[in-house]
Amino acid sequence: MKAKVYITRRLPDRIIEKLEDQFEIRMWKEENVPVPREVLEREVTEIDGLFCLLTESIDKSLLDKAKNLKIVSNMAVGYNNIDIEAASQRGIMVTNTPGVLTETTADLTFALLLATARRIVESSDYLRGGKWETWSPMQLTGQDINGATLGIIGLGRIGEAVAKRAKGFDMNVLYYNRARKYEAEETLGITYYDFDDLLKESDFICIMTPYSPETKNLIDRDQLSKMKNNAILINTARGGIVNEEALYEALKSGRIWGAGLDVFVEEPVSLEHPLLTLPNVVALPHIGSASIKTRLRMAELAADNLIDALNNEIPKYLVNTGLVVSKEN
Numbered sequence: 326m327k328a329k330v331y332i333t334r335r336l337p338d339r340i341i342e343k344l345e346d347q348f349e350i351r352m353w354k355e356e357n358v359p360v361p362r363e364v365l366e367r368e369v370t371e372i373d374g375l376f377c378l379l380t381e382s383i384d385k386s387l388l389d390k391a392k393n394l395k396i397v398s399n400m401a402v403g404y405n406n407i408d409i410e411a412a413s414q415r416g417i418m419v420t421n422t423p424g425v426l427t428e429t430t431a432d433l434t435f436a437l438l439l440a441t442a443r444r445i446v447e448s449s450d451y452l453r454g455g456k457w458e459t460w461s462p463m464q465l466t467g468q469d470i471n472g473a474t475l476g477i478i479g480l481g482r483i484g485e486a487v488a489k490r491a492k493g494f495d496m497n498v499l500y501y502n503r504a505r506k507y508e509a510e511e512t513l514g515i516t517y518y519d520f521d522d523l524l525k526e527s528d529f530i531c532i533m534t535p536y537s538p539e540t541k542n543l544i545d546r547d548q549l550s551k552m553k554n555n556a557i558l559i560n561t562a563r564g565g566i567v568n569e570e571a572l573y574e575a576l577k578s579g580r581i582w583g584a585g586l587d588v589f590v591e592e593p594v595s596l597e598h599p600l601l602t603l604p605n606v607v608a609l610p611h612i613g614s615a616s617i618k619t620r621l622r623m624a625e626l627a628a629d630n631l632i633d634a635l636n637n638e639i640p641k642y643l644v645n646t647g648l649v650v651s652k653e654n
């Protein structure tokens with residue numbers, strides 16, 4: 326009998342076909358509407374594998390309903406939407422899709438940095454809104470990127486890829502990471518700073534760290550108060566790493582200069598959100614990895630993880646690796 330798999334959003338045909346070859350597939354067929362919780366709760370009861378997105382909360386109460394579930398394959402590198410401990414306790418593997426989205430996410434991070442510093446969105450709106458009546462010396466002036474100091478918080482794969490781009494713009498690159506990375510310092514020509522000093526010295530601060538209880542509100546009032554007046558904060562990681570209320574106050578009062586945000590605490594962000602009222606915020610709908618090539622690769626990788634797990638092999642990108650070790654012992 327074929328193993329049963331539920332897919333929580335419409336996937337490209339070639340990925341569905343690949344999974345259909347081996348499994349009995351059911352899928353939430355909408356593209357722009359997430360699977361309702363009650364549907365997911367119903368579907369999860371019988372399945373062996375779950376292919377899900379970061380929009381689904383895979384928590385204890387959902388996992389309790391899953392009698393046969395062996396794998397939760399998340400089509401994202403981040404997995405803060407999944408209760409890893411609860412999955413591990415139930416012997417359920419959790420996988421993610423690192424690597425394939427590194428360069429694409431770094432591109433978007435840099436695009437957001439450029440757009441925020443040079444007021445690209447505001448300038449475009451200015452033109453289209455019929456406000457462009459003449460050229461004038463200080464009209465729509467922004468911040469220079471070349472020669473500025475960039476502070477990267479979290480030097481993982483994406484952080485390193487952002488550093489590489491920054492070097493091409495002649496930026497001075499600082500980083501903070503839990504563990505120092507001597508080789509990256511050497512190869513990329515970047516400098517380790519402790520957290521507070523990085524906040525004080527940087528013109529641009531890019532948040533590139535995973536979201537966890539330790540990084541929740543990592544950037545709060547106190548941290549914002551240490552930044553330069555001309556500082557620009559870029560967040561393409563997870564919304565919860567920044568206290569949005571504190572960020573709003575810092576931007577509104579001119580404590581810092583601008584912010585480029587691809588992620589929010591609640592997604593999709595409400596159009597009533599105070600941050601969206603500010604002209605010095607460039608806001609995007611979580612599109613860090615959204616290139617055609619990369620999203621296809623992510624889907625492919627998530628499918629491969631699922632296939633491996635349901636064929637009793639260790640998936641390449643297993644998050645709860647301890648599970649396999651304890652199963653083998």
Ligand code: DGY
Nearest residue numbers: 400401402403426614
């Ligand atoms: C991820 O993979 O975690 C991104 O946020 C979406 O690509």
